Amino acid sequence: MELIIEGLNKTYGNGVKALDNVGLHIPTGMFGLLGPNGAGKSTLMRILATLQEADAGTVRLGDIDVLKEKDAVRRVLGYLPQEFGVYPKVNAYGMLDHIALLKGVIHKGERKELVEALLQRVNLWEHRKRRLSGFSGGMKQRFGIAQCLIGEPKLIIVDEPTAGLDPGERNRFYNLLTEIGENVVVILSTHIVQDVQELCSNMAIIHKGRVLYAGPPQESLRAIQGKVWRKRIAKEELEGFVRSGKLISNRLSAGQPVIHLLSDERPGEGFEAVQPSLEDVFFGAINRGNAEPVRA
Ligand code: ADP
Numbered sequence: 001m002e003l004i005i006e007g008l009n010k011t012y013g014n015g016v017k018a019l020d021n022v023g024l025h026i027p028t029g030m031f032g033l034l035g036p037n038g039a040g041k042s043t044l045m046r047i048l049a050t051l052q053e054a055d056a057g058t059v060r061l062g063d064i065d066v067l068k069e070k071d072a073v074r075r076v077l078g079y080l081p082q083e084f085g086v087y088p089k090v091n092a093y094g095m096l097d098h099i100a101l102l103k104g105v106i107h108k109g110e111r112k113e114l115v116e117a118l119l120q121r122v123n124l125w126e127h128r129k130r131r132l133s134g135f136s137g138g139m140k141q142r143f144g145i146a147q148c149l150i151g152e153p154k155l156i157i158v159d160e161p162t163a164g165l166d167p168g169e170r171n172r173f174y175n176l177l178t179e180i181g182e183n184v185v186v187i188l189s190t191h192i193v194q195d196v197q198e199l200c201s202n203m204a205i206i207h208k209g210r211v212l213y214a215g216p217p218q219e220s221l222r223a224i225q226g227k228v229w230r231k232r233i234a235k236e237e238l239e240g241f242v243r244s245g246k247l248i249s250n251r252l253s254a255g256q257p258v259i260h261l262l263s264d265e266r267p268g269e270g271f272e273a274v275q276p277s278l279e280d281v282f283f284g285a286i287n288r289g290n291a292e293p294v295r296a
Contacts, residue, residue, distance in 0.1 A: 001062045001154055002027050003048075003185050008057030010043055010209075018043040020209035022057070029182055032196030032203035032217075033189040034282060040209040041189040042082060045159045048187070049079045061155055061185070078153030080144040082160045088133030092124055092143055095132060099147045118146040122176060138169025145176055156186045162195055174198050197278045205285045212285040220281040228280050229261045229271040249283040260284075 003026040010019040018040045035041050046052040048059065050070040059066035066073050086095055096115045105111045119125045122142040127135070135143065141161050148156060158177070162170045177199055180186055188195060196203050196217060204214040213220055228248065233241070238257055241247045246267060248260040260274070261267050262284050274280075 001183075001185060003066075003155065003187075004058075004060045005048075006058050008044070008047070008059065009055045010040075010047065010052075011055060017209050019047075019054070019057075022206070022209070022211055024204055024211060024214055026185055026187065027202065028185050029202065030177065030186045030188060030200045032200035033187055033206060034191070034193065034196050034203055035189075035206035036191055036286060038208075039191075039206045041191075041206060042159055043209075044206070045079075045081075045157050045187070045189050048155070049077060049081075049157050050074060073155070075151070076154040078148030078151070078156040080141070080148045080156075080158040080161060082163075084140060084144045086132040086140070086143075089131055091129050091131055092119065092135075093128040096143070096146055096150075100150050103150050105150065114150065118149060121149075121179075122146045123172070136169065137164050138166070138172060141165065141169075141173055142176060145173075145180075149180070154184055156180060156184055157189075158186070159189045160191070161188065162190065162192055193277075193279045193282050205282060207286045213281070217278055217281070221276050221278065224262060224276045224280060224284065226273065227262050227264055228274050228276045228284075229263055229267055230258060230274045231261075231268075231271045232256055232258050248280050248287055 005022055005024045005026070008019050008022040011017045022044065033041055033044065043052065047054050048066065050066070050073050054067055057067070061073065061076070064072045064076070090098070093115060096118060097111060100111050100114055105114055119128050122145055124139060124142055124146065127139065132140070132143065144161070162173060165173060177186070177188070188199060190196065201216060203217050205212045232253070235257060238250060238259070241259055241261065246261040246263050248262050250257050250259050260280055261271065
């Protein structure tokens with residue numbers, strides 16, 4: 001099963017072009033959709049999840065025409081939105097049971113078995129009787145995964161799942177996502193480079209509605225091998241490097257900018273070559289040529 005997106009466009013009523021001719025081939029396994037805030041990730045996720053209409057383009061998931069056969073998509077879709085709304089007074093068990101019923105698991109015994117298995121799987125069994133309003137961010141996200149696994153989905157979409165999680169919670173969430181079958185298309189939308197680094201065998205970088213890179217993270221690193229340079233500079237020098245069009249990122253270290261440049265050759269005095277990271281790939285893709293670079 002593969003998700004094939006071609007020529008996808010979406011312009012909002014206010015004139016913002018959120019998706020600009022997006023084309024992606026997404027195989028089974030974990031796929032990272034990486035982009036800064038406002039890149040168009042949620043718009044793409046909502047269109048794939050049949051919650052929003054595209055202006056033009058086609059999307060196919062195996063035999064399903066995603067933009068037209070919405071019911072068919074919903075039968076095979078697991079979706080964890082950015083803001084996962086729950087009834088705060090209901091406990092975890094009750095809510096999962098309710099969602100399973102809504103998703104068509106009508107038989108009581110079957111539902112009990114399913115809900116119990118899911119609570120165990122996402123490590124919330126001991127908290128099953130707690131109200132969801134008392135859950136931490138990480139617990140809510142794990143609950144979100146449990147609900148999205150009901151119905152054995154073929155396409156799982158998780159939108160910015162680790163934003164706001166502390167490192168321990170993020171790790172638990174990574175482990176859980178890793179366990180989700182290899183036979184499922186999992187799209188993870190995120191602005192956090194580490195998410196993609198830890199989890200994804202394939203990725204796309206999206207910025208201002210456009211796909212800037214698509215492929216395995218390892219390949220993107222190879223493409224800039226030997227071309228990333230670092231230097232600690234004076235604040236006044238920054239402007240010149242921004243104008244050079246070579247600036248990847250600019251990070252303050254003890255109050256002084258440390259910049260990364262992308263250049264085939266050593267860009268000047270005092271630059272040292274560094275091993276490229278996925279952050280270099282990401283910020284390189286979105287910053288080069290930008291007048292106002294996004295800070296790493
Ligand atoms: P991301 O998820 O990557 O942060 P979004 O898909 O939410 O990006 O937004 C992409 C662009 O579309 C942004 O410029 C955003 O302001 C704009 N946008 C998103 N939703 C709407 C909407 N309902 N109406 C108008 N503009 C929107």
